[in-house]
Amino acid sequence: MATELTDHELIAKHRPTLDQALEAIRTRAYWSPHPEHPKAYGENGSLSLAEGKTAFDALLGTRLDLGQPGTDDWVGGEVSPYGVELGVTYPHADVDVLLPAMRAGQGAWRDAGPELRAAVCLEILQRISDRTHEIAHAVMHTSGQAYLMAFQAGGPHAQDRGLEAVAYACFEQLRTPAAAEWTKPQGKRDPLVLAKEFTPVPRGVALLIGCNTFPTWNGYPGLFASLATGNAVLVKPHPRAVLPLALTVRIAREVLAEAGFDPNLVALAAERPGEGIAKTLAVRPEIRIIDYTGSTAFGDWLESHARQAQVYTEKAGVNTVLIESTDDYKGMLSNLAFSLSLYSGQMCTTPQNLLIPRTGIITDEGPKSYDEVVAGLARSVDGLLGDDARANALLGAIVNPDVKARLEAAAALGEVALPSREITNPEFPDAVVRTPVIVKLDGAKPDSEAAYMSECFGPVSFAVAVDSAADAVELLRRTIREKGAMTVAAYTTSEAVEQDVQEVCLEEAAQLSLNLTGGVYVNQTAAFSDFHGSGGNPAANAALCDGAFVANRFRVVEVRRQA
Amino acid sequence: MATELTDHELIAKHRPTLDQALEAIRTRAYWSPHPEHPKAYGENGSLSLAEGKTAFDALLGTRLDLGQPGTDDWVGGEVSPYGVELGVTYPHADVDVLLPAMRAGQGAWRDAGPELRAAVCLEILQRISDRTHEIAHAVMHTSGQAYLMAFQAGGPHAQDRGLEAVAYACFEQLRTPAAAEWTKPQGKRDPLVLAKEFTPVPRGVALLIGCNTFPTWNGYPGLFASLATGNAVLVKPHPRAVLPLALTVRIAREVLAEAGFDPNLVALAAERPGEGIAKTLAVRPEIRIIDYTGSTAFGDWLESHARQAQVYTEKAGVNTVLIESTDDYKGMLSNLAFSLSLYSGQMCTTPQNLLIPRTGIITDEGPKSYDEVVAGLARSVDGLLGDDARANALLGAIVNPDVKARLEAAAALGEVALPSREITNPEFPDAVVRTPVIVKLDGAKPDSEAAYMSECFGPVSFAVAVDSAADAVELLRRTIREKGAMTVAAYTTSEAVEQDVQEVCLEEAAQLSLNLTGGVYVNQTAAFSDFHGSGGNPAANAALCDGAFVANRFRVVEVRRQA
Incomplete structure (x- = not known):
């Protein structure tokens, strides 16, 4: 458990996986650390298929208290496309309380630096991976996917996409060194010498607007890209697919706290029926990044109206x-x-x-x-x-x-x-x-x-x-x-x-x-190798995942001094 | 001259400089291939101070014919802040003719690939460097800078920023390999095997909106970032500072043609007094990237209205x-x-x-x-x-x-x-x-x-x-x-x-x-080491130069086939 790990140990634990991810991105060869077979789970702390089902069943009809500040109500009402009423309620947030609380921990999260942030993100992903079967049931009963698909696409494939985003984010931030000495010759005079420090800084609070059909697969890239680049992330799930992202938020908050960071760096914004909270949140000045999957109409609205934010959209297209x-x-x-x-x-x-x-x-x-x-x-x-x-x-x-x-x-x-x-x-x-x-x-x-x-x-x-x-x-x-x-x-x-x-x-x-005629299908893309969308036609303004998806989620601040 | 160089030789000629630039970006140590001393010029094909002055004087009162398609008029009227009437006239474009012509060569420019494009850009920069003293006079007599500053900031320092942009652009495009084999194990069955090709593709035509005070220094980063990522670039100079960018466009067109590409990949859009052509061009559907330096009012207008384009702005601030x-x-x-x-x-x-x-x-x-x-x-x-x-x-x-x-x-x-x-x-x-x-x-x-x-x-x-x-x-x-x-x-x-x-x-x-007390000043930044602006406060939405400045100027298209 991370509680027993120092920062250094947490980095050491996850650095090999991060390095493999970076290598896979570079070669685009097949790679994944997340097993695709249901029976691969059940050991080393991960839930088996049966344990995942039990965990999911235990959630039904309960209140999922995430311990978030500013909770003014409990909301919920998901009904599975399979007919089951989930009966889970979630915190409804007073955003005037929650958003400032989310910013409070950003200084320490920024100061942690890119590598420790990546390690914390990978720890979150590992805990998510351990609960793949539980989350898969949640995906099944919100998206309507059949179980095996909910398991694969909502589990390992989504986790792959999240890890891919962390790898891109970490690499992008480490391209500029933390410090440099700059010595400019001046002919016969003494050279000019400056000591420079470079710090990746977050943009602010990121908003993830989740979708109904692939809450984790479409949600993890933005969530982890923003978190890994130092931003707090407010997760606004689709009202019909709250549970998979609420479980994700719960795990993220646990890991953040155990690693000594403010759990409010990740929070959930569940909404009342018809509340349409995304529209309100999207134009809040605190929100500086938005990731969205959904209709073209609302995606276009976000791109036009959320001018204070970097907006990454996946909208409709005709394939x-x-x-x-x-x-x-x-x-x-x-x-x-x-x-x-x-x-x-x-x-x-x-x-x-x-x-x-x-x-x-x-x-x-x-x-x-x-x-x-x-x-x-x-x-x-x-x-x-x-x-x-x-x-x-x-x-x-x-x-x-x-x-x-x-x-x-x-x-x-x-x-x-x-x-x-x-x-x-x-x-x-x-x-x-x-x-x-x-x-x-x-x-x-x-x-x-x-x-x-x-x-x-x-x-x-x-x-x-x-x-x-x-x-x-x-x-x-x-x-x-x-x-x-x-x-x-x-x-x-x-x-x-x-x-x-x-x-x-x-x-x-x-x-x-x-000419696909075998076991690969046009509607599937594999993380670390295939790009999902191009970001260059009207269906989406971003691709999963590339440098552009992460590079503008942070900025680099330079402090220079005479040496 | 490039005419005598094959593509391979052009790459071989410039690759060492590109590699040094990439290394400098990585370490942020001092580096520049462009001499800062006026007397360093005059050999190996470069113009000396006196030759540069002669060349500049010869331009006065002439028509600068760039051989652009769709030229419907000749315009000009620059008066030097030093009182000299330049009397140079430039092509005025019928953009309905010029823009389609600029797109014609984009397929071949895309197919050239990132490395050859970078080499062509470096050849352009070298020819610009050779004419530093000529362009410095043009910068002096449009910006009002004193000669030494016009020479340094408008010459080597601007060229450094252009080269920096090319280096970032080349690196970003080469992060994804041109081809990959993807083999996914399937237990006892045959693995799934795909052959994948990845091609960086341009967004379209880029528009550079130049400024009065630093036409080359503020212009080269966007110009070269867009060109190196496969886009055609339309240069719209400030009406009072046309000559430095017109000379730049002329050189770019010469080099492109000599290297076997369509010279219309770079073109000039000079305007009649009061024509305000930037506003018209900025919302043309062909324009997919805009780089702008100038007032906050017009920068904000561009960010709000040029929704079809990626917009990079440097606006006003209070230092x-x-x-x-x-x-x-x-x-x-x-x-x-x-x-x-x-x-x-x-x-x-x-x-x-x-x-x-x-x-x-x-x-x-x-x-x-x-x-x-x-x-x-x-x-x-x-x-x-x-x-x-x-x-x-x-x-x-x-x-x-x-x-x-x-x-x-x-x-x-x-x-x-x-x-x-x-x-x-x-x-x-x-x-x-x-x-x-x-x-x-x-x-x-x-x-x-x-x-x-x-x-x-x-x-x-x-x-x-x-x-x-x-x-x-x-x-x-x-x-x-x-x-x-x-x-x-x-x-x-x-x-x-x-x-x-x-x-x-x-x-x-x-x-x-x-605590700067020596020979480095707060108003100076050095390419390859200092960031100019942060892109994270209202003064500018981009920094010169980082990954974010180049990563969204192109997209990667993947073609995958069963192997």
């Missing part, structure tokens, strides 16, 4: 798959079927528009018409989700009524190639589980365009018939430029088409996956 | 010197006298408010009353500028009538401790040359506060009587927080006061110089 030709038709269809089905398409990285030439495509199984490709994909999805147990394990639950409404409305947008099917979850009969719908649209028709040029978040994809590969490339360009994209995928055996698609992605700054 | 005690009274006074006099205080880094306890200060010459300190400083300035030739060499000329008007109005703000004196410049009798005014103000009086809490750009400083050191520290904090500061200086032998001042500078993010 495209260009299907021109393939030498592995079956592999392509099954790869795409998985991408469309995973978590009912409720990922910001799920493909929406499948651009297919109306004249058909060339495959290793011979030419396939537009109709055949769409029917093949529909069959592939049907096959993947034919077994209800497997379907439940892949689809999870529909996260909220808006997604369900969009899914139901989608069938009216065009000819339905694959209707959505209702699946029963025997364990959670109240869960809304739906298979994806695929709707055929003619890319040339204006009323179709209204559909495919908007984000239809959820298990809806459009098989858009285009005139040619060139037409598809131009539509891809226009879609990224006007609507943004978190991901682009393409299937082609033509070098020329591949070149054209690449050029569009380079010019419009979109991340491209080419 | 403070806190004078509490010293063990080198004479050294302190002469150091401050120089800082107040250099370039008639027309630097964003010149101290304005001298905070002195009304009870006086302790010095190595015994206690000195507030009045004695102010009188001592006045005598020191008088002594420094007593000789007209020396005064001219230090003061330069008043850059524009607004500065002269402010200087004249300042005398009415309080009791004048040192009146401004008119100096004749025998070589340029039309030059407006003035010594600094020092005005006494009582820090406690509200009408004084109106004066000292605003930037009074020019040779005006306020000796502000404060109640105590603690009072001074609090006024310092308030000044930085509300008005911003490019520099802070303090003189104290008290460890407690030093701690308090440091803490304020760390909390409010201001750069601090302590």
